[in-house]
Amino acid sequence: MDTFLLFLIVGLFAQAVDGALGMAYGVISSSVLLAFGVPPATASASVHGAEVFTTAASAGSHIWHRNVEWRLLVPLAVAGVIGGVLGAYVLAGIEGDVIKPFVIAYLALMGGYILWRATRNTPARRIRPAWIMAPLGVVGGFFDAIGGGGWGPTVSSTLVGAGAEPRRAIGTANTAEFFVTVAISATFVWALVTGHWKDAEALTNHASAVAGLVVGGLLAAPFAGYITRIVPQRALTYAVGGLLLVLATWQGLQLGGVI
Numbered sequence: 001m002d003t004f005l006l007f008l009i010v011g012l013f014a015q016a017v018d019g020a021l022g023m024a025y026g027v028i029s030s031s032v033l034l035a036f037g038v039p040p041a042t043a044s045a046s047v048h049g050a051e052v053f054t055t056a057a058s059a060g061s062h063i064w065h066r067n068v069e070w071r072l073l074v075p076l077a078v079a080g081v082i083g084g085v086l087g088a089y090v091l092a093g094i095e096g097d098v099i100k101p102f103v104i105a106y107l108a109l110m111g112g113y114i115l116w117r118a119t120r121n122t123p124a125r126r127i128r129p130a131w132i133m134a135p136l137g138v139v140g141g142f143f144d145a146i147g148g149g150g151w152g153p154t155v156s157s158t159l160v161g162a163g164a165e166p167r168r169a170i171g172t173a174n175t176a177e178f179f180v181t182v183a184i185s186a187t188f189v190w191a192l193v194t195g196h197w198k199d200a201e202a203l204t205n206h207a208s209a210v211a212g213l214v215v216g217g218l219l220a221a222p223f224a225g226y227i228t229r230i231v232p233q234r235a236l237t238y239a240v241g242g243l244l245l246v247l248a249t250w251q252g253l254q255l256g257g258v259i
Contacts, residue, residue: 004212007032011050011216013030019058019224020231021240022170025051026144027247029213031254036209037174044088044145045188050180053176054217058224064226067171069164071130076155076172079137080144080180088147088187096232104251110157111244118237127164137176144177145184157244166236167228174224206225 010032011025018025026047033043041190062068136158143150151174159169228236 004208007209007212008216011213012220015054015217015220018152019221020227021243022156022173024243024247025054025217027153033209039108048185048188050210050213050217051181052185053214053220055181057218057221058246059175059178061225062171062174063220065229067167067225067228068175069168069172072127072172075131075134075178076137077176077179079134080141080176081183083138083141084145084180084184085187089183089191101255104248104255107153107244107248110161111241111248114157114161114241114244118234118241125205127162143181144180151180153244153247157240160237160240164234166240170228171225
């Protein structure tokens with residue numbers, strides 16, 4: 001199959017899941033790129049380059065459908081930019097798999113906790129104070145840059161686990177992700193210009209894959225806010241928890257060399 005068409009399908013599927021549940025675009029896209037032998041830093045830079053476009057469209061959809069809690073957005077976005085820039089700089093110079101076992105463990109634990117909350121049908125609650133989201137933003141941004149897709153699984157899941165209304169947790173995390181993605185992409189460009197990134201030339205070999213991710217993601221992104229708004233809260237909670245366990249299992253198998 002043509003590379004562009006293959007990654008268009010990957011981008012379409014990944015963004016459909018990500019837009020509705022607040023996670024998976026980066027993880028799915030990065031996993032496919034890594035499976036094709038793309039170096040980790042190049043895979044992360046490629047995915048974030050594509051996400052500049054897809055997160056903008058997804059954020060617009062969530063804003064239009066009023067899925068964003070603005071008081072949480074600012075601390076998340078600002079802190080996420082800081083963590084993302086740091087993570088991108090680190091990944092451009094070293095191998096990022098060192099912290100992956102900790103990320104996988106976190107996803108599995110949070111997925112189990114969210115599913116437990118769903119079985120109890122725990123009502124949503126207001127997260128206060130808003131600034132408490134800042135540390136989460138730093139961690140989410142760092143994991144996102146290191147793993148090529150850790151923002152949604154870290155931030156969306158924690159917001160849902162903390163009791164936020166699922167559709168607002170997903171919409172807020174998706175909207176903040178746009179700013180984080182732009183910052184991470186800019187850091188990769190800076191690393192390229194200053195010579196800090198030694199594998200940058202590999203990017204030109206994967207232009208068609210990145211283009212496919214962009215087009216596929218843009219086709220699905222406008223429907224993100226609508227899907228999240230109409231799906232019942234409990235169903236969204238189950239879906240988020242289940243997807244986290246799937247992602248943790250998938251990444252664990254990758255780390256163990258099984259797939």
